[in-house]
Amino acid sequence: MHLDDTIVAIATAPQPSGIGVLRISGPRAVECVATHFQGADLHRVPSHRLSHGWIMSKAGEPLDEVLVAVMRAPRSYTAETVVEIQGHGSPLTLEAMVRMVLENGARLAEPGEFTRRAFLNGRLDLTQVEAVSDLIHARSESGRQVAVRQLRGKLFRAIEAIEEQVAQVAALVEACIEFPEEGTVFTHHEDCLKRIDQASADLRHMLEHADQGRRMREGVSLALIGEPNVGKSSLMNALLREQRAIVTEIPGTTRDSLEERLHLKGLAFRIIDTAGIRTTADVVEQEGIRRSRNAWQQADLTLILLDASRPLGPESLQLLEEADPERTVTVLNKMDLCSQPPHWLHPELPGEQVLLSARTGEGLELLEALLVRKAMMGEVPAGEEIWITNLRQQQSAERALEALEWVRDGLVQDVGEECLAVDLRTALNALGAIVGATTPDDLLGKIFAEFCIGK
DSSP states (O other): SSSSEEEEEESSSOEEEEEEEEEESSSHHHHHHHTTSSSSSSTSTOOOOOEEEEEOOOTTEEEEEEEEEEETTTTTSSSSSSEEEEEEEHHHHHHHEEEEEEHTTEEEETTTTTHHHHHHTSSSOOOOOOHHHHHTOSSHHHHHHHHHHHHHHHHHHHHHHHHHHHHHHHHHHHHHHGGGGOOHHTTHHHHHHHHHHHHHHHHHHHHTTTTHHHHHHOEEEEEEETTTTTTTHHHHHHHHHHOSOOOOOSTTTOOOOOEEEEEEEEEEEEEOOHHHHHHHHOOHHHHHHHHHHHHHHOEEEEEEEEETOOOOOHHHHHHHOOOOGGGEEEEOOOOOOOOOOOOOTTTSSSSSEEEOOOTTTHHHHHHHHHHHHHHTTTTOOOOOTTOSSSHHHHHHHHHHHHHHHHHHHHHHHHHOOOHHHHHHHHHHHHHHHHTTTOOOOHHHHHHHHSSSSOO
């Protein structure tokens, strides 16, 4: 990938629409468009101002009536000179304009190259790069809000503040290595400990909320598990407020997993309605049960449904025994058929319990509130919380925290400054990897490859 040439791509969806946008970035961006634009001299127009006119073909025929914006470096998305052509969303017209720009010396942008140039030119750090992708693909309101806060640099500034604390200690250690007679670290021993403790506490707080950040970004998978005919499909329909799953009185109606999206309090849930789990000789049903167990194993949360109108069967008892209480909610369904709470209800059921009727909707709001609380691990996210939102960031933060713990132990045990310097450099490298300062090129390539061509 060359970063000193001019690139072009369609920035809007490749389908007919009201508006289509062509983006050109690089040193010859203005030149690639100016000779075909009839309306204003793009070499002279002020930066960040729209100019109305026509894009003309090489033969002098009009291609489209457009608005053109010139954003001169460094005040642009890529920190290079960028020209955007805003025309009608005709794929044929946009492709014709792309060919026109290519003939004038530009090349077609690679996936994510505009954002990659913004990163390499210091316009964005790696957490902001990931926030761009998260914002485009946000599945819920909470995910969108987290992406916007990260795009504004909140995580970057938090990591930068931690880096500053660690760098101050590293500077003192390096000074002691260079000038051992000064006893720099010994003189500032308490200050060094204080800085390391503060940096560790800030990182630890972020890591404690990492799973919450991931769930806000990616959503929560929720598996509905139970014997046949306990009301899994009815509960799915009740949660969705529509008849999405087929419901009959015949056990085993659901033969395969069915997935749907649900939003609760700004969180995205991926509900998986599974086949009833029981002993059967039916080969097709056995495959459905195998898939049910796979969905159960991989889900973030599980609802184990029980029929409250009849005693527990051996299959239900086995499911309850296998359940993980930390990620399980036990739903006692069909309460509309009970004159009183089930006599077998007791605290030994795994997870929290909800009395519910999927048919009447009784208890549904209580279940929804419990799901949100369970998904967020019992906490209501603060509006200005700083989130670690993916595994890459989490692993780097964990490496940094481990190195800081080594530094603290070294300070307490008065180990040599050379050992402290190594551990401090490890911590700083791990912190740098979060924001992209020390991220390997192959990992950067994987991150940008997930972007579309025009971004």
